[in-house]
Amino acid sequence: MRAGGIGKHGIKFKAKHAVVALGLGALGMFGGTVQANPQPGQLNLTPGVTTYSHVPYMLNNVALGVCVVIGILVFGAMFIAMFRFRKSRGAVAEKWSHNTTVEIIWTIIPILILITLAWLATDGLRQFSDTTGAQMTVKVTGYQWKWRYDYVDYQGKALDHVGFMSKLDDQSNQVRQLNSGLDPWSVKADGEQTYLLNVDHPLVVPIHTKIRFVITADDVIHSWFVPALGWKMDAIPGVVNAAWTNINTPGIYRGQCAELCGQDHGFMPIVVKAVSQEDFAKWLAEQQKPAAAPAPASTAAAPAQATAQVAPAHVTQG
Amino acid sequence: MAQAATHDHHDEHHDEHHEHQNFFQRWVMSTNHKDIGTLYLIFSLLMFFIGGSFAMVIRAELFQPGMQLVQPYFFNEMTTMHALVMIFGAVMPAFVGLGNWMIPMMVGAPDMALPRMNNLSFWILPFAFALMLSTLFLPGGGPAGGWTMYPPLSLQSASLAYVVFAVHLMGISSIMGAINIIATILNMRAPGMDLLKMPVFVWSWLITAFLLIAVMPVLAGAVTMLLTDKYFNTHFFDAAGGGDPILFQHVFWFFGHPEVYIMILPAFGIISEIIPTFSRKPIFGYKAMVFAIASIAFLSFIVWAHHMFAVGLPLGAEIFFMYATMLIAVPTGVKVFNWVATMWGGSMTFETPMLFAIAFVILFTIGGFSGLMLALVPADFQYHDTYFVVAHFHYVLVTGAIFAIMAATYYWIPKWTGHMYSEFWGKVHFWNSVVWVNVLFFPQHFLGLAGMPRRIPDYNVAFANFNMISSIGGFLFGASQLIFLGVIIHCVWFSKKKATDRVWEGARGLEWTLSSPPPHHSFSVAPVIHDEELAHGHVED
Numbered sequence: 001m002r003a004g005g006i007g008k009h010g011i012k013f014k015a016k017h018a019v020v021a022l023g024l025g026a027l028g029m030f031g032g033t034v035q036a037n038p039q040p041g042q043l044n045l046t047p048g049v050t051t052y053s054h055v056p057y058m059l060n061n062v063a064l065g066v067c068v069v070i071g072i073l074v075f076g077a078m079f080i081a082m083f084r085f086r087k088s089r090g091a092v093a094e095k096w097s098h099n100t101t102v103e104i105i106w107t108i109i110p111i112l113i114l115i116t117l118a119w120l121a122t123d124g125l126r127q128f129s130d131t132t133g134a135q136m137t138v139k140v141t142g143y144q145w146k147w148r149y150d151y152v153d154y155q156g157k158a159l160d161h162v163g164f165m166s167k168l169d170d171q172s173n174q175v176r177q178l179n180s181g182l183d184p185w186s187v188k189a190d191g192e193q194t195y196l197l198n199v200d201h202p203l204v205v206p207i208h209t210k211i212r213f214v215i216t217a218d219d220v221i222h223s224w225f226v227p228a229l230g231w232k233m234d235a236i237p238g239v240v241n242a243a244w245t246n247i248n249t250p251g252i253y254r255g256q257c258a259e260l261c262g263q264d265h266g267f268m269p270i271v272v273k274a275v276s277q278e279d280f281a282k283w284l285a286e287q288q289k290p291a292a293a294p295a296p297a298s299t300a301a302a303p304a305q306a307t308a309q310v311a312p313a314h315v316t317q318g
Numbered sequence: 319m320a321q322a323a324t325h326d327h328h329d330e331h332h333d334e335h336h337e338h339q340n341f342f343q344r345w346v347m348s349t350n351h352k353d354i355g356t357l358y359l360i361f362s363l364l365m366f367f368i369g370g371s372f373a374m375v376i377r378a379e380l381f382q383p384g385m386q387l388v389q390p391y392f393f394n395e396m397t398t399m400h401a402l403v404m405i406f407g408a409v410m411p412a413f414v415g416l417g418n419w420m421i422p423m424m425v426g427a428p429d430m431a432l433p434r435m436n437n438l439s440f441w442i443l444p445f446a447f448a449l450m451l452s453t454l455f456l457p458g459g460g461p462a463g464g465w466t467m468y469p470p471l472s473l474q475s476a477s478l479a480y481v482v483f484a485v486h487l488m489g490i491s492s493i494m495g496a497i498n499i500i501a502t503i504l505n506m507r508a509p510g511m512d513l514l515k516m517p518v519f520v521w522s523w524l525i526t527a528f529l530l531i532a533v534m535p536v537l538a539g540a541v542t543m544l545l546t547d548k549y550f551n552t553h554f555f556d557a558a559g560g561g562d563p564i565l566f567q568h569v570f571w572f573f574g575h576p577e578v579y580i581m582i583l584p585a586f587g588i589i590s591e592i593i594p595t596f597s598r599k600p601i602f603g604y605k606a607m608v609f610a611i612a613s614i615a616f617l618s619f620i621v622w623a624h625h626m627f628a629v630g631l632p633l634g635a636e637i638f639f640m641y642a643t644m645l646i647a648v649p650t651g652v653k654v655f656n657w658v659a660t661m662w663g664g665s666m667t668f669e670t671p672m673l674f675a676i677a678f679v680i681l682f683t684i685g686g687f688s689g690l691m692l693a694l695v696p697a698d699f700q701y702h703d704t705y706f707v708v709a710h711f712h713y714v715l716v717t718g719a720i721f722a723i724m725a726a727t728y729y730w731i732p733k734w735t736g737h738m739y740s741e742f743w744g745k746v747h748f749w750n751s752v753v754w755v756n757v758l759f760f761p762q763h764f765l766g767l768a769g770m771p772r773r774i775p776d777y778n779v780a781f782a783n784f785n786m787i788s789s790i791g792g793f794l795f796g797a798s799q800l801i802f803l804g805v806i807i808h809c810v811w812f813s814k815k816k817a818t819d820r821v822w823e824g825a826r827g828l829e830w831t832l833s834s835p836p837p838h839h840s841f842s843v844a845p846v847i848h849d850e851e852l853a854h855g856h857v858e859d
Contacts, residue, residue, distance in 0.1 A: 038780040042768035045700055059697045060767075067687035074658060075680055081661040082676070085597070086668075093598040093824075094663035103603060106655045107648060114644045117694060122637055124696035129633045176385055176776055184383040184779050193779045195383060215630075220471040221563055223628060223703060227769035231699035234629045236564060237470060238557020241630035258628075258703040258771040260464045262471060263391040266774030 037192050037254055038227070046227050049253065049274070051246040053230030055124035062120060066113055128231065131242045134212030138203065139163075142215075142222030142235035142257065145264035149203045152214070154284065162287045168267045169198040176267060197254040202271035206280035207247045215241045220262060226255030226272050234259055247274040346441075349433035350838060351418050354440050356734070358415025359727075361443060363803070365407030366720075368451070370796050372400035377758075377792035380785050385776050393775035394462035395454065401465030402481075405581065406488045407447055409715065412723045413584040414439075414495045417523045419734065421499060423829035424517050426508025426847070428839045431501035439494035446487035453477035464773060466574065467541065469555040469566050473548050482541045489534040496527035496534075503527075508828070510847035514608070517827050517853050518601065521608045522587025525615045529576045529583070532619075537573040540566060564629055571622035579618040581715060582682075583611055585722030586653060589675050591827070592729050593657050594853060596672035597664030598824035603656045604854040610649035610656075617646045627698045636695050643693040647686065654683050669822070670744035674725035677752045678718060685713030688763065703773075706766025712759045717752075724751070724802065731809050732817035736835040739809035747805055750798035757791030826853040 038046075047057045085091040137152035143165075150163035168176075172195050175182040187195040205211055215224050217235035225232035232255075233243045247253075257268035275283065348354055375396045379387045388396070418436065422429055430436050453460035458476025461467070472478060503516070503524045516524075543566070546552040553559025555566045586607075594601045601607060623631060623639040631639070657679050666672070688710040692698050701707060724747075732738050761784035766772075770781045777785065817834040828845055829836070 038768040038770070038778060040780045040783055041764075042780070043764050045767045046769070056696045056700045059694050060691065060700065063691045063694055063697065067690065071683065071687065074654060074683065077658050078661065078676070078679065081658065081664070082666060082668075085661065085664045085666050087598070087665045088667070091665045093665040095599075096663070097600040097602050097604065097660075099602075099659075102655075102659070103606060103652070107652060110648055110651045114647060117690075118641055118644055121640060121694040121696055125633065125636055125640070128696055128699070129636075178385040178387075178389055180384070182384075184776075187779075195778050196776060197778045220474070221468055225703075225769070225771065227700065231696075232628050232702060233699075236629065238562060239564065239630065255769065256771050256774070260394070260468070260471065260773045262474065263389070263394060263462070265394070266390060266771075266776050 037194070037197060048228045048230040049247055049249040049251060050229050051248060052127060052244075053228065055127060056230045059117075059120055059124055063117060066117065070113075128243070131212050131244045134210045134244055136206070136209050136211045138205070138211060138213050140203075140213055140215045140224050140235065142217035142219075142224070142261070144219050144262050145257070145268045147199075147203075147222075147224070147257075147268070147270060149201075151284070151287075159284070159288070162284065164201045166199045166201045166203065166271070168196070168269060169194070169200055172196050172198055172269075173267070192252075194254070196267060197256070197269045197271070199269055199271045202252070202273040204273045204275060204280065204283050205247065206277045207250055207274050208277065209280075210244055210246045213243045213245070215243065221259050222257045222261045222268070223259035224255075224270060225258035226253050226270055228253040228255075229272070232258050247272075250274050250276060347437065349429075349437050351422050351430045351433070351436065351840075352734075352836070352838070354430075354433075354436050355415045355417075355419030357440050358411045358418060361440070362408050362412035362415060362723075363806075365403050365411070365447065367799070367803075369400050369403035369408055370799065372396045372403065373792065374796050376400065377789040379775055380777070381789040382786060383777055383779050383782050388775070390775045391459060391462055394464075394773065395460040397773050398461045398464055399451070399454065402450065402461070403447070404715075405465065405577070406485075407443070409581045409719050409723070410492060411443060413523075413526070413581075413719075414492075414499075416588070416723070416726050416730075417495075417499050417584065420730065420829060421502055421520055421523060422506065423832060423836060423840045424520050424827055425503060425506060425511050426828050426841050426845045427502060427506035428841050430498050431506050432498045435494050436498050439491045439498065442487050442491040442494075446484045446491065449480055449487070450484035453480045456480075466567075466570060467544065468570075469544060469547065469563055472544060473555070478548050479545060482545045485541050486538055489538045492530050493534050496530035499523055499527040500531075508841065508844040508847060511828075514605070515847070515849075515852055515854065517587070518590035518604070518607050518611075519584070519587030522583045522585075522590070522611050525611050526580050526583045529580050529615055529618065533573040533576045533580075536569060537577075540569040540573065543569070564626070567626050567629060568622070571625045572619075574625065575622040576615070576618040578711070578714075579614060581719045583615065585678070585682075585719050586611060588722045588726045588729075589657065589678050591853065592671050592675040592725055593660050593679075595729070595822050595824045595826070596669060596675070597661050597666050599660060599664040600826075600854055601656065602659035602662075603652075606652055607656055610652045613649040614646060617642060617649075621646065624693060624698075627695050628702045640693055640695045644690065647690050647693075650686055654679060654686075665824075667823075669728070670739075670741060670748055671725045671729035673745065673748045673752075674721050674728065677748070678721045678725060681713055681717030681721070681752075681756075685710055685718055688713065700769075701766060703771055704766035705762040705770045705772055708772045709759050709762035709766060712762070716759070717755055721751075727802075727806070729822075730829075731806070732821040733829060733832075733834050733836065735810050735813070736817055736833075737809050737813035738815040738817050738821075739805050739813065743801060743805045743808070747798060747801040750801065751795060754791045754795035754798055758788055758795050759791070761785075761788045761791075826851060828852070 045057050045060050136154045139150040139152050141148040146165050146167035148165050151159045153159055171187050174180060175184055175187055184195040189198055215233050215235045217237045222235040223232050224235055229245045231243060233241050251274055253272045255270040257265060379393055460477055461475050461481045463472035463475055503520055543554040547554050547556060553561040555561045555563050590601055590607055621639055621643045623635060624643045627636060692701055692710060728744055765781055765784050770777055819833055820830040821834060832840060
């Protein structure tokens with residue numbers, strides 16, 4: 001699978017742009033890693049793949065469990081009441097309409113449950129808000145309707161001119177046109193159903209690295225949301241928000257803009273490709289070659305699109 | 319008894335007078351709380367179907383992946399208009415209509431305190447909505463930035479001025495309606511109708527009216543700032559000019575959060591009338607119910623930022639708004655427990671209004687559960703702006719507010735018309751509604767948890783199965799509402815079955831001492847209050 005990945009990318013891009021081919025070829029090596037698409041029939045949050053993502057996942061499960069138990073008790077009491085106290089069974093209405101003891105009990109118990117939940121949530125929130133000690137900074141900028149990623153620094157060294165635009169992959173873009181007649185199920189990358197969840201240039205990041213994101217927008221408000229990372233953060237013009245992640249597992253993690261941002265709001269995916277630190281270093285070196293940056297981002301897009309148009313099923317970007 | 323005779327005589331006199339009115343005088347120039355209440359309810363029903371047809375467009379486009387029916391921009395117009403029409407056109411006017419009809423009858427007043435203003439506050443609405451809906455047919459299209467109108471996106475809209483003007487008109491109408499309700503409740507009560515003898519529905523409306531007066535001007539301010547930003551070169555929300563887009567969100571949600579309680583507190587009141595009636599037992603913990611509504615109303619003012627957890631608030635703010643939001647679960651829980659306790663030990667029957675009321679309690683509670691989950695900030699970072707939120711607020715607004723409105727309609731329509739509705743078709747309507755609304759909204763929880771953002775016209779194929787189920791539920795829920803329309807039309811014009819004065823065996827309260835239909839002016843002579851005739855006459859503790 002690895003070799004195939006290299007081969008495909010290599011063949012596809014060799015004639016077009018050698019430098020990009022090398023860069024993307026390196027990416028192709030990780031085709032066999034974890035993929036975190038949403039699953040058909042998925043019923044719960046994704047546990048995620050970062051040091052933090054278990055927090056929302058567990059909090060969700062605990063809160064859901066609490067709600068289910070309360071629901072069973074309350075609705076159970078209602079159904080018992082509806083069965084036992086029906087007029088058709090000869091029930092005669094009682095006169096009471098007050099009971100201080102029960103009222104105190106059913107006020108105190110929910111408060112105790114809420115305090116427990118609040119304690120769990122506060123602890124999680126404290127973890128999330130601590131963006132200190134990051135080994136890498138990526139600036140994310142939202143545009144109508146694409147994302148820009150700028151690599152600001154890595155391992156304490158400032159990076160210059162490493163950045164690119166990232167927008168909906170061309171195959172999804174063709175299929176999503178009104179009455180295109182094309183089949184959304186045919187949009188695949190490495191066996192994954194990637195319709196509307198694939199981009200031309202994914203954000204490449206290293207695993208086991210605390211990455212600080214600084215997030216802003218250029219035109220309207222967007223929201224940067226990758227479920228597998230466990231959070232979303234609004235991208236707001238004139239405001240720079242900070243968030244962080246530390247990914248444990250190599251893989252391709254997909255998300256979408258989560259704030260209504262105009263007509264193509266639904267067509268603004270986010271793809272994060274987490275690779276080992278060694279591979280990231282190689283990728284970064286390719287990006288930093290003078291000829292390579294920042295031009296390849298734009299020039300590479302055109303040939304890639306051309307290939308995709310010829311053989312849509314063959315697109316294996318990402 | 320002598321009093322009652324005089325009373326009847328007066329009613330006849332007024333009803334005769336009112337028969338001399340032609341159609342135009344009766345319906346357009348009306349100052350009568352019942353006629354205006356009817357107008358509000360008809361308007362609201364019309365808007366419910368218009369807003370619902372927008373929802374059908376949304377669910378049809380989302381039936382399967384790929385764009386089949388509409389352009390993305392039109393899809394955004396549909397989501398925006400669906401929300402604006404449902405909130406300001408369907409739910410709020412329906413509650414005002416119910417308040418108009420019932421409050422004077424419940425407190426023993428002849429009419430609303432300010433009848434001419436009542437007429438004006440209604441007639442503004444058709445113009446406001448004509449203005450707003452007309453944008454769909456204008457070059458540039460309707461608003462497509464969501465009902466929240468967040469700038470800078472909403473400033474890109476060509477129809478902003480129309481929408482802002484329409485929102486101003488709706489706000490003026492709501493404020494006038496609220497003033498009228500407060501004035502009626504505080505000044506027009508029959509002697510002996512102490513505040514703590516008022517039905518919970520009247521209490522819920524009194525508190526709601528204060529919320530309306532407090533927050534509608536805030537919305538007016540926010541949209542006016544949008545207007546000046548677009549047309550007069552101000553920069554309230556433009557970062558390049560020193561403004562801040564988040565400012566709008568704070569101002570908007572300072573209105574918007576109380577607004578969502580404006581859409582549910584009267585529903586609490588309605589349910590608190592219906593459950594005791596069909597349980598044949600006074601409401602459990604009357605004072606606690608009133609106090610819970612007041613606490614929820616107060617808390618609604620200090621939780622607005624929970625709609626904005628993902629904008630990057632400071633840690634302290636996130637924690638404050640999380641705790642305050644979670645606190646709302648306590649009075650809300652008290653209300654649910656009290657409704658259950660009212661049923662406990664009762665002698666229940668299950669006519670259509672009671673069925674809707676029971677469905678309300680269960681499904682609104684499910685909406686409350688997802689609300690509690692949304693309050694937990696780290697989890698909210700996952701749920702926010704996904705279909706989990708869509709599922710949450712539709713559970714509280716459709717199976718909450720709208721089910722309560724339907725329950726109220728079935729509960730009081732025999733009183734309004736003097737005819738019984740068809741119980742069979744009412745139940746058909748109920749069971750269809752309750753089944754399909756869950757098929758419609760329950761799968762949306764799963765879509766949200768899997769990460770499907772809201773307000774997108776198309777989606778990855780992994781979301782296909784639940785979207786299709788949801789759409790099927792949507793179409794059938796929509797179709798079920800035609801049964802509702804049929805039941806109402808039958809009841810008003812064709813039903814042969816006369817309603818008694820006290821329509822329901824267990825009904826208590828002044829409105830049931832009047833004839834069905836009630837006289838044109840409810841109480842020309844103030845009624846004598848007998849505690850046992852009131853829903854909550856014996857409040858001692």
